[in-house]
Amino acid sequence: MKRILFALLLSAGITSASMAQSAQYEGAMTKQIALLDDYNNFNPEKLQELANTFERIGAAEKTQWLPFYYAGYCNVMHAFLEKDQSKVDAIADKAAADISIADTLSPKNDEVYVVKSLIASSRISVDPQSRGRQYGMEAANWQSEAAKINSENPRVYILQGQSLFYTPEQFGGSKSEAKKKFEIALQKFGTFKPASSLAPHWGERQAQHLISQIK
Amino acid sequence: MWRKINLNLFALIFLPVCLMAQQKITGKITDSKKKPLPGVNIAIKDTYDGASSAADGTFSFTTDLKGEQIISVTLNGYRPFEQKINLNNPQVYNIVLKELISQLNVVTISAGSFEASDERKGTVLKPLDIVSTAGAGADIVNALKTLPGTQQTNDREGLFVRGGTGYETQTFIDGLLVRNPFYSGLPDMPGRGRFSPFLFKGTTFSSGGYSAQYGQGLSSALILESQDLPERSSSSVGVSVIGASVGVDELSKDKKGSYGVEADYTNLGPYLDVVKSKFKPSVNPEIIGTSANFRRKTSSTGMLKFYGYGNWTHMGTYHPSLEYPGYNELFELRNQNVYTNLTYKERLGKGWRISSGLSFSSNTDDIHTDTLEKTAPTKIKNLSSLTQARVMFTKSIGYYSSLRMGGEYQYGVENGAFNSYHANYTDNYSAVFAEGDIYLTPQLVGRVGGRVEHSSVLAKTNFAPRVSLAYKMDAYSQVSLAYGDYYQKPEQQYLRFKPNMDYMKATHYIASVQRITGNYTLRVEAFYKKYHNLVKTSPDTSNGGTGYAKGIELFWRDHKTFKNMDYWISYSYLDTKRNYLTYPYEVQPDFAAKHTFSVVYKYYVPSITTFFGATYSFSTGRPYYNPNLPVNKFMTQKTMDYNSLGLTVSYLTSIKKAFTVFVLSVSNIGNFKQVYGYRYSADKLRREEITPNIPRFVYVGMFMNFGIDRRQDVINNL
Numbered sequence: 008m009k010r011i012l013f014a015l016l017l018s019a020g021i022t023s024a025s026m027a028q029s030a031q032y033e034g035a036m037t038k039q040i041a042l043l044d045d046y047n048n049f050n051p052e053k054l055q056e057l058a059n060t061f062e063r064i065g066a067a068e069k070t071q072w073l074p075f076y077y078a079g080y081c082n083v084m085h086a087f088l089e090k091d092q093s094k095v096d097a098i099a100d101k102a103a104a105d106i107s108i109a110d111t112l113s114p115k116n117d118e119v120y121v122v123k124s125l126i127a128s129s130r131i132s133v134d135p136q137s138r139g140r141q142y143g144m145e146a147a148n149w150q151s152e153a154a155k156i157n158s159e160n161p162r163v164y165i166l167q168g169q170s171l172f173y174t175p176e177q178f179g180g181s182k183s184e185a186k187k188k189f190e191i192a193l194q195k196f197g198t199f200k201p202a203s204s205l206a207p208h209w210g211e212r213q214a215q216h217l218i219s220q221i222k
Numbered sequence: 223m224w225r226k227i228n229l230n231l232f233a234l235i236f237l238p239v240c241l242m243a244q245q246k247i248t249g250k251i252t253d254s255k256k257k258p259l260p261g262v263n264i265a266i267k268d269t270y271d272g273a274s275s276a277a278d279g280t281f282s283f284t285t286d287l288k289g290e291q292i293i294s295v296t297l298n299g300y301r302p303f304e305q306k307i308n309l310n311n312p313q314v315y316n317i318v319l320k321e322l323i324s325q326l327n328v329v330t331i332s333a334g335s336f337e338a339s340d341e342r343k344g345t346v347l348k349p350l351d352i353v354s355t356a357g358a359g360a361d362i363v364n365a366l367k368t369l370p371g372t373q374q375t376n377d378r379e380g381l382f383v384r385g386g387t388g389y390e391t392q393t394f395i396d397g398l399l400v401r402n403p404f405y406s407g408l409p410d411m412p413g414r415g416r417f418s419p420f421l422f423k424g425t426t427f428s429s430g431g432y433s434a435q436y437g438q439g440l441s442s443a444l445i446l447e448s449q450d451l452p453e454r455s456s457s458s459v460g461v462s463v464i465g466a467s468v469g470v471d472e473l474s475k476d477k478k479g480s481y482g483v484e485a486d487y488t489n490l491g492p493y494l495d496v497v498k499s500k501f502k503p504s505v506n507p508e509i510i511g512t513s514a515n516f517r518r519k520t521s522s523t524g525m526l527k528f529y530g531y532g533n534w535t536h537m538g539t540y541h542p543s544l545e546y547p548g549y550n551e552l553f554e555l556r557n558q559n560v561y562t563n564l565t566y567k568e569r570l571g572k573g574w575r576i577s578s579g580l581s582f583s584s585n586t587d588d589i590h591t592d593t594l595e596k597t598a599p600t601k602i603k604n605l606s607s608l609t610q611a612r613v614m615f616t617k618s619i620g621y622y623s624s625l626r627m628g629g630e631y632q633y634g635v636e637n638g639a640f641n642s643y644h645a646n647y648t649d650n651y652s653a654v655f656a657e658g659d660i661y662l663t664p665q666l667v668g669r670v671g672g673r674v675e676h677s678s679v680l681a682k683t684n685f686a687p688r689v690s691l692a693y694k695m696d697a698y699s700q701v702s703l704a705y706g707d708y709y710q711k712p713e714q715q716y717l718r719f720k721p722n723m724d725y726m727k728a729t730h731y732i733a734s735v736q737r738i739t740g741n742y743t744l745r746v747e748a749f750y751k752k753y754h755n756l757v758k759t760s761p762d763t764s765n766g767g768t769g770y771a772k773g774i775e776l777f778w779r780d781h782k783t784f785k786n787m788d789y790w791i792s793y794s795y796l797d798t799k800r801n802y803l804t805y806p807y808e809v810q811p812d813f814a815a816k817h818t819f820s821v822v823y824k825y826y827v828p829s830i831t832t833f834f835g836a837t838y839s840f841s842t843g844r845p846y847y848n849p850n851l852p853v854n855k856f857m858t859q860k861t862m863d864y865n866s867l868g869l870t871v872s873y874l875t876s877i878k879k880a881f882t883v884f885v886l887s888v889s890n891i892g893n894f895k896q897v898y899g900y901r902y903s904a905d906k907l908r909r910e911e912i913t914p915n916i917p918r919f920v921y922v923g924m925f926m927n928f929g930i931d932r933r934q935d936v937i938n939n940l
Contacts, residue, residue: 031270035270052260052261052277055261055274056261056274059261059262059263059272059273059274060272060274062263062296063263063265063269063270063271063272064270066265066267066268067268067269067270069268092740093740097298097299098298100298101298134348136348136826137348140453141453144453144454145453175828175831176876
């Protein structure tokens with residue numbers, strides 16, 4: 008009897024603690040994601056700070072994949088913005104470490120694969136001649152893996168479009184093909200419903216921006 | 223720092239405790255040189271509370287937490303820091319983060335070696351550099367001839383390094399010796415390497431002082447590491463003025479295995495109809511090549527690889543006779559070459575690794591020649607085969623140190639026939655080696671090892687000690703020293719007739735300084751090499767030869783100063799003399815030039831997706847033997863200086879779904895006269911220049927690839 012009571016007490020305690028945690032989690036995440044959505048924060052210093060915050064939330068929560076997902080996303084965006092090419096690999100490594108935790112917590116997740124694709128792309132700029140082929144292909148592989156899981160995810164089409172957009176035509180890129188991909192992405196945004204208010208929802212603005220650059 | 227924390231503890235104990243709802247935590251993060259670190263993640267461990275440090279390294283945050291907690295401080299590239307803290311007081315933390323020892327700032331042994339690898343950071347070259355050198359024609363050895371230490375010896379087979387002959391450089395694929403790394407060719411022509419640079423993910427060219435893992439090369443080792451699984455399946459087609467090739471590479475569905483087959487056909491006949499060669503061909507030069515590979519991951523860490531290669535060559539020339547003016551001499555060659563290599567690698571646990579391999583190769587040269595007598599053609603037939611097994615165990619010790627040990631066995635058959643006269647021998651060669659890379663600190667490494675070898679045909683055993691030392695002065699610079707003894711069996715053509723000779727021996731001493739930053743590489747290396755027991759053929763065949771080589775070499779590479787442009791410059795000064803073969807005393811040998819200089823230049827124009835590449839090489843004249851001079855003037859005359867300028871232009875495009883590249887490549891574009899030496903008639907009255915058979919080669923080709931963008935490879939192939 009004592010033992011049952013104790014167990015009940017314990018589980019009640021856990022529940023209330025986790026409910027409190029959950030409210031804190033929602034609040035903190037909502038705030039940070041809002042900061043991330045603010046285009047003014049899209050610079051290396053702010054992205055690193057956001058990544059740090061997401062990592063702290065992830066470390067406290069332990070079971071949520073989203074904080075590590077966002078930490079990885081912030082880090083990879085930082086890698087893209089970094090001007091000193093000798094630092095890019097270390098930042099991409101950090102992003103990869105974050106995203107591999109997210110991958111463990113939430114296996115076979117198309118959003119995680121989207122970031123993996125971004126990480127591969129971010130490494131190309133360090134040495135395009137030597138790396139273009141290897142990492143370009145790795146990025147494409149993650150895009151197709153993500154599409155296999157969820158072909159409705161608009162971010163997959165944004166990545167595909169971006170690859171076509173930034174690759175010179177002679178290397179297999181095409182602005183007109185890129186435009187088609189961005190159009191599909193925008194169309195998917197119309198129907199795409201994020202799983203929750205915290206779930207990934209970035210990309211629509213990027214797609215619109217790039218499409219406006221194609222005549 | 224400790225004092226600081228102690229002070230805080232003092233404050234904690236003696237100051238009146240003021241209980242506040244929220245506690246403020248502030249501080250500053252610096253590195254060990256007191257430089258502020260921005261972007262550091264400071265957190266109360268496993269809670270939301272924390273902050274990132276600002277540009278001046280300072281941070282500040284508040285927390286509701288109380289009592290004992292752990293503060294955790296992390297930054298990419300630095301050792302994570304954790305500390306117990308008590309949150310009942312305002313806290314000031316000044317924390318010093320220690321830089322993490324990453325691969326980049328750990329010293330590696332580098333004296334004497336140039337490594338091209340994507341996997342290791344801080345290498346001087348990338349694998350692509352090996353193949354994107356204009357005028358090298360996708361030949362590994364030709365590309366290496368733009369590096370310091372090498373000679374522009376383009377009239378004979380092999381890589382001539384630091385006063386050594388071509389025979390003194392050995393080639394290894396995945397640790398296994400390659401008996402015939404070059405195509406059999408015609409006299410006075412450079413031997414082209416048999417293996418495509420695209421087979422290899424890593425290439426290490428050592429111009430001396432190399433590891434005890436490798437033996438039987440007096441001067442140099444070319445160490446090639448084969449590719450693993452391809453990224454995806456693909457097929458390719460190539461057409462050029464001299465031939466065509468097709469290939470398929472198939473990655474299995476589970477992505478754990480792959481196979482590939484390739485075939486190529488080369489015929490220089492049509493080309494030589496348009497552009498005349500110096501010597502009239504007796505047959506249209508023809509090469510048929512095939513290769514197959516199979517690779518399989520046997521576990522997450524295990525890898526089994528097979529590579530097989532078969533090649534048939536037929537070529538010949540008429541050479542105006544020096545002995546009998548007005549007559550032509552014939553030299554015609556048929557060559558068959560088979561090379562196979564099976565390797566297996568696996569981790570065995572507890573820091574142990576195994577890498578093992580088996581290899582069989584066979585080479586037949588069938589030569590018909592009337593060079594020697596004005597009679598019926600002489601038939602020369604050389605058959606060599608090599609069967610070998612090798613195993614090596616590696617044990618990691620601590621973070622960086624490791625121990626290697628292993629052994630190898632080679633069974634070599636060398637059959638030679640001269641008309642009906644035969645001279646054959648076989649050799650059982652075995653060797654064991656052990657070597658340790660010992661890191662005294664991450665910045666200081668010593669390599670100590672040795673190798674014991676036995677050859678049955680010589681019936682002798684040798685012991686070769688090897689030692690190197692490298693010290694890293696800062697993130698970019700290091701100094702290295704190397705010493706070692708190197709033994710090699712005399713060349714087959716001497717051993718065939720006199721089996722019980724001794725090993726030839728060379729002792730190397732090397733000192734080098736290098737600085738590699740993201741933008742440039744600078745390397746200066748000095749060496750001294752002492753030769754013992756070189757083969758003498760006059761007055762009779764013996765090990766009585768001696769010699770030395772010393773010199774200083776420079777390498778400079780810059781790929782950041784100018785956009786889209788990359789170049790490197792090599793300079794070698796060589797002072798060498800030797801008394802070998804028929805030499806009467808020590809002189810500068812006829813394959814060695816005092817000064818050698820190369821510039822490799824690469825430029826990409828994105829708007830027209832076209833690559834331009836140029837390679838210029840220069841060397842001072844080489845000595846040649848004039849029999850009309852008295853013996854005290856032996857080898858005192860020198861040829862003219864050597865100049866060569868190669869140019870490559872490649873244009874990238876797409877045709878339907880195929881990635882396509884068009885290539886134009888011209889060797890010796892300035893049509894500089896190149897004289898490698900002189901040959902005298904037996905009566906010493908006439909002489910001929912030794913010059914290239916095709917002084918300038920113009921190559922036009924097109925390559926298409928389906929499924930994988932390999933255009934980059936193709937451009938670099940030229």
